[in-house]
Amino acid sequence: MPFEGIGASVRRKEDVRFLSGRGNYTDDINRPGQLYAFIRRSDRPHAKINGIDTVAAAKAPGVVAVYTGADMAADNIGGLPCGWQIHNKDGSPMAEPPHPVIAVGKVRHVGDPVVVVVAETKQAAKDAAELVVIDYQDLPGVASLRDAIAPGAALVHDDVPGNICYDWHIGDKVVVDAAFAGAAKVVKLDLTNNRLIPNAMEPRAAVGEFDGHSGDYTLYTTSQNPHVIRLLMGAFVLHIPENKLRVVAPDVGGGFGSKIYHYAEEAIVTWAAGKLRRPVKWTAERNESFMSDAHGRDHDSTAEMALDASGNFLALRISTLANMGGYLSTFAPCIPTYLYATLLAGVYKTPVIYCEVKAVFTNTVPVDAYRGAGRPEAAFLLERLVDACAYDTKMDRVAIRRQNFIPSDAFPYQTPVALQYDSGNYQATLDACLEAADYAGFEARRSAAAAKGKLRGIGVSTYLEACGIAPSAVVGSLGARAGLYEVANIKVHPTGSVTVYTGTHSHGQGHETTLAQLVCEQLGVPLGQVDVVHGDTGKIPFGMGTYGSRSLAVGGTAMVKAMDKIIAKGKKIAAHLMEASVDDIEFKDNKFTVAGTDKEKSLTDISLAAYVPHNYPIEELEPGLDETAFYDPKNFTFPGGCHIAEVEIDKDTGIVEVVNFVAVDDVGRVINPMIVEGQVQGGVAQGIGQALLEHAVYDDSGQLLSGSMMDYTMPRADDLPNITVGTEITLCTHNPLGVKGCGEVGAIGSPPAIINALVDALKGYGVRHIEMPATPQKLWAIIQGGTPRMAAE
Amino acid sequence: MPQVALTVNGKQHTVEVENRTLLVELLREKLGLTGTHVGCDTSQCGACVVHVDGVSAKSCTMLALQADGTSVLTIEGLAAADGTLHPMQEMFREHHALQCGFCTPGMVMSAIDLVNSHPQGMTEKQIREGLEGNLCRCTGYHNIVKAIAAAWPLMHGKAAAAE
Numbered sequence: 001m002p003f004e005g006i007g008a009s010v011r012r013k014e015d016v017r018f019l020s021g022r023g024n025y026t027d028d029i030n031r032p033g034q035l036y037a038f039i040r041r042s043d044r045p046h047a048k049i050n051g052i053d054t055v056a057a058a059k060a061p062g063v064v065a066v067y068t069g070a071d072m073a074a075d076n077i078g079g080l081p082c083g084w085q086i087h088n089k090d091g092s093p094m095a096e097p098p099h100p101v102i103a104v105g106k107v108r109h110v111g112d113p114v115v116v117v118v119a120e121t122k123q124a125a126k127d128a129a130e131l132v133v134i135d136y137q138d139l140p141g142v143a144s145l146r147d148a149i150a151p152g153a154a155l156v157h158d159d160v161p162g163n164i165c166y167d168w169h170i171g172d173k174v175v176v177d178a179a180f181a182g183a184a185k186v187v188k189l190d191l192t193n194n195r196l197i198p199n200a201m202e203p204r205a206a207v208g209e210f211d212g213h214s215g216d217y218t219l220y221t222t223s224q225n226p227h228v229i230r231l232l233m234g235a236f237v238l239h240i241p242e243n244k245l246r247v248v249a250p251d252v253g254g255g256f257g258s259k260i261y262h263y264a265e266e267a268i269v270t271w272a273a274g275k276l277r278r279p280v281k282w283t284a285e286r287n288e289s290f291m292s293d294a295h296g297r298d299h300d301s302t303a304e305m306a307l308d309a310s311g312n313f314l315a316l317r318i319s320t321l322a323n324m325g326g327y328l329s330t331f332a333p334c335i336p337t338y339l340y341a342t343l344l345a346g347v348y349k350t351p352v353i354y355c356e357v358k359a360v361f362t363n364t365v366p367v368d369a370y371r372g373a374g375r376p377e378a379a380f381l382l383e384r385l386v387d388a389c390a391y392d393t394k395m396d397r398v399a400i401r402r403q404n405f406i407p408s409d410a411f412p413y414q415t416p417v418a419l420q421y422d423s424g425n426y427q428a429t430l431d432a433c434l435e436a437a438d439y440a441g442f443e444a445r446r447s448a449a450a451a452k453g454k455l456r457g458i459g460v461s462t463y464l465e466a467c468g469i470a471p472s473a474v475v476g477s478l479g480a481r482a483g484l485y486e487v488a489n490i491k492v493h494p495t496g497s498v499t500v501y502t503g504t505h506s507h508g509q510g511h512e513t514t515l516a517q518l519v520c521e522q523l524g525v526p527l528g529q530v531d532v533v534h535g536d537t538g539k540i541p542f543g544m545g546t547y548g549s550r551s552l553a554v555g556g557t558a559m560v561k562a563m564d565k566i567i568a569k570g571k572k573i574a575a576h577l578m579e580a581s582v583d584d585i586e587f588k589d590n591k592f593t594v595a596g597t598d599k600e601k602s603l604t605d606i607s608l609a610a611y612v613p614h615n616y617p618i619e620e621l622e623p624g625l626d627e628t629a630f631y632d633p634k635n636f637t638f639p640g641g642c643h644i645a646e647v648e649i650d651k652d653t654g655i656v657e658v659v660n661f662v663a664v665d666d667v668g669r670v671i672n673p674m675i676v677e678g679q680v681q682g683g684v685a686q687g688i689g690q691a692l693l694e695h696a697v698y699d700d701s702g703q704l705l706s707g708s709m710m711d712y713t714m715p716r717a718d719d720l721p722n723i724t725v726g727t728e729i730t731l732c733t734h735n736p737l738g739v740k741g742c743g744e745v746g747a748i749g750s751p752p753a754i755i756n757a758l759v760d761a762l763k764g765y766g767v768r769h770i771e772m773p774a775t776p777q778k779l780w781a782i783i784q785g786g787t788p789r790m791a792a793e
Numbered sequence: 794m795p796q797v798a799l800t801v802n803g804k805q806h807t808v809e810v811e812n813r814t815l816l817v818e819l820l821r822e823k824l825g826l827t828g829t830h831v832g833c834d835t836s837q838c839g840a841c842v843v844h845v846d847g848v849s850a851k852s853c854t855m856l857a858l859q860a861d862g863t864s865v866l867t868i869e870g871l872a873a874a875d876g877t878l879h880p881m882q883e884m885f886r887e888h889h890a891l892q893c894g895f896c897t898p899g900m901v902m903s904a905i906d907l908v909n910s911h912p913q914g915m916t917e918k919q920i921r922e923g924l925e926g927n928l929c930r931c932t933g934y935h936n937i938v939k940a941i942a943a944a945w946p947l948m949h950g951k952a953a954a955a956e
Contacts (some may be wrong), residue, residue, distance in 0.1 A: 001931075010888065011886055011889075012886070012889070014894070015885070015886040015891060015894075016878070017894075018891055018894030018897050019878065019880070019882040019885055019886060019891065019894075019901065020828070020871070020872055020878075020898060021826070021827070021828015021868035021871075021898050022828065022869075023828070023894050023895070025827075025830070025895065027827075027830075027831070028821075028827035044851070080883065121815070123811070135861075184813065186840045195821070199930060200893070200895075200930055201830075201838065201893065201895040201928060201929065201930050201931075202830070202832065202893065202895040203828045203839060208838075251828070251893075251894065252893065253832075253893045253894065253895025253896075254895060254930050254931070256932055284830065285834045286833035286834045286835065286838075287834060308921065326886045491858040503898075507892030507893055508890070508892035508894070509892070532873075589877040597928065623825070675887075675889065675890050676891045678892060678931075678936060679892075680932040681932060681935045681936070682892060682931045682932050682933045683933075684933060685929070685933030685934070685935075691955075706839075708833075708834075709834050709835050709837035709838060709928070710831050710835050710837060714837075714928050714930070715933075716924070716925055716928065716929075716934075717920070717921040717922075717924035717925065717929075717934040717937070717938065718918075718921040718922050718925060720921075720933055720934055722917075722935055722938075723933055723935050746933075747849065786923060
């Protein structure tokens with residue numbers, strides 16, 4: 001048997017299905033008698049709804065029903081809940097205005113659902129939706145953070161003064177201010193983290209079904225966490241008990257965070273299916289993805305570093321405005337707080353840190369986690385600020401990092417912003433990356449490029465992130481309304497094949513392969529005999545889903561614990577069959593042996609005996625070889641590393657070519673190197689997209705200007721370089737696999753590497769900072785002598 | 794309603810459609826061939842690419858009626874009858890050129906046409922430019938480019954790697 005366990009780059013089990021057109025995505029599912037829902041959405045950023053005339057639409061051919069927010073209110077349908085409560089500086093809870101499934105009285109962003117038309121065909125529903133007359137009274141809108149907090153700004157929610165959702169802080173301001181007062185040098189940088197639109201390639205979709213005989217509901221949906229959707233929608237929105245509601249998330253075509261949240265459409269199709277006693281399907285058109293999928297990032301920050309005369313970091317002080325959009329999405333409040341501010345120590349031993357965050361409502365699509373979720377914002381701010389420190393103090397960019405790194409012998413390391421890092425070696429990832437990128441040889445390449453009329457630059461980012469969300473008690477104390485453990489149920493079948501039921505969800509990560517490799521490793525079962533089942537509340541005991549690079553660290557550990565139980569029970573059965581003491585039974589390579597003898601039983605012998613026994617200690621041991629385990633992590637995991645970007649700017653056009661990109665990451669133990677490399681490359685592509693191309697643009701009133709793939713620049717094959725990936729491993733110390741997580745490191749480490757490289761390329765032009773996306777137009781203006789937004793302080 | 798007669802994956806079909814029915818709707822909804830995907834509404838993403846008379850076409854940008862009398866090949870028709878994968882499918886698997894799988898059918902169909910139309914060989918730049926019409930959000934394209942370069946000699950029956 002070829003080696004298929006931990007460390008093998010086995011080819012993915014799911015690929016033949018996907019490559020043959022046999023994937024089963026939500027829009028591929030059609031149920032007998034199915035109807036189609038089309039949602040008429042607000043085309044206004046902010047308006048009062050004076051009336052809705054649905055008479056003509058209701059009479060249109062093929063139309064079965066037309067629903068408004070009033071119909072939902074009449075059925076006592078609840079609003080969409082928020083899963084995280086942040087408290088203000090003064091201890092009071094955040095503002096948490098209602099989030100109706102279908103707008104009631106007022107629309108608060110372009111894309112807000114206003115009317116639902118259900119018809120026999122998709123086209124009939126869409127045609128009829130055009131016949132609905134909505135009497136809007138436009139209100140002034142606010143889109144940008146600065147406009148929303150300006151005195152006298154229009155209020156997104158009448159009862160939320162100043163549009164402030166919360167005003168939160170972390171760290172000791174008095175101590176930090178004192179450190180600044182005594183500092184030899186203070187470096188200040190204002191910066192924006194540009195708003196992004198996730199754009200998973202599969203648009204969201206949902207099919208609701210009601211069984212009139214049993215009274216059971218089924219929802220098929222494009223979700224990263226079906227159990228969470230069942231809990232939120234069942235308990236808070238539709239009031240359906242969980243024994244009557246099954247949520248299935250089949251193959252899902254990418255998520256990147258955007259498919260974590262409980263969305264209006266899931267509740268709409270489930271509710272309508274119950275009312276109409278027929279299945280109801282909704283599939284987003286891409287323009288709906290742009291105006292209804294939760295967006296990402298959108299921060300405005302002021303960052304200051306206090307340094308001593310030798311360039312040692314003394315204190316960090318941050319003030320951030322974070323855009324929440326028109327309503328609170330499921331996890332929105334925790335992103336700019338506990339997934340952002342707690343990461344501001346980064347890889348540095350800065351002794352004291354203070355960060356305050358104001359979360360702000362605007363007339364834009366709700367903002368929530370997008371690949372990296374808070375950590376990219378922290379990494380961009382910190383790695384840009386460190387480069388600004390080098391710039392202002394005329395120190396070397398690499399030397400100032402090394403000097404301030406947390407040393408490799410300082411772990412476990414307690415940061416001043418709550419987290420305790422368990423392991424890491426930042427010198428090692430930096431050294432390996434400098435070597436792989438031939439950093440030492442760069443100046444010769446800069447000169448060669450200059451001879452061709454190109455401006456060449458190199459940028460370094462040494463980032464850190466936190467994964468494996470989350471220790472339930474810790475996040476509970478921070479405002480999470482649910483614990484975030486994980487579950488695995490592992491069945492060894494009578495003839496020795498294995499099914500893994502995991503509460504995590506794969507939407508591109510390759511869990512069907514990676515998780516099966518854990519079974520190969522621990523139970524010695526060949527990969528071909530292991531199936532991984534995910535995404536169905538009808539099959540899996542429970543689970544919190546996949547996000548925050550948690551699937552291996554939390555879900556994988558639950559599997560290890562379940563397999564430990566299987567081995568422990570197998571030993572008891574083996575001891576009985578081989579007439580030995582349990583203490584003398586050993587398990588290795590799929591075999592139970594009696595120590596010091598040649599007696600052995602395979603796992604299959606044991607599983608057969610466990611299910612269909614002739615000779616079994618049934619009084620002492622229940623039959624079956626089927627174990628469930630839960631794992632609540634002890635701490636977060638802390639992947640980190642170094643990314644180096646090398647860029648060339650065409651002086652005449654401002655067009656950037658990323659000529660080299662190297663990532664050396666510490667993701668803990670690697671289960672499948674091929675998959676890890678692919679995850680990092682994909683993350684880096686999204687990070688380069690953020691740095692150079694992507695930007696969700698609103699006009700001042702809240703009209704979405706980048707509302708299609710013709711307006712929003714998605715990275716294409718010829719925008720991106722080859723991406724060299726390396727790893728330098730330190731093991732996580734608090735989970736048995738030693739894994740940390742690799743899904744988001746690419747998107748977290750890469751944006752500052754790109755911008756640092758561009759600033760380096762343009763150092764002859766007096767540029768200290770460039771806002772993302774660094775478009776050709778922006779760079780061309782700098783080269784032409786235009787004033788960059790942030791001149792040197 | 795008008796009728797359209799076409800061959801899909803070697804099989805004759807005569808289907809009633811509306812004038813406005815798109816080829817992708819015919820494939821997915823009338824013939825149940827859900828391997829071809831719809832990822833956008835502006836002809837940008839290429840998830841819907843199929844071959845019409847041997848040439849790649851975005852099936853979301855073509856009316857079903859325009860396909861009357863043509864022979865259409867979709868991702869479902871690519872592997873041999875015994876399940877042997879097309880070299881492009883095999884190289885996508887070998888080089889981990891897919892993650893979520895949603896863009897994959899269109900990506901594979903585009904890639905085959907790209908390789909077919911470059912019998913003299915392809916540079917990496919040509920491959921990247923040739924993929925302009927297909928979006929992937931998962932892979933960063935790195936492994937897709939590698940897979941296409943590896944499929945070229947297999948498809949053109951040459952042992953040497955693409956130049």
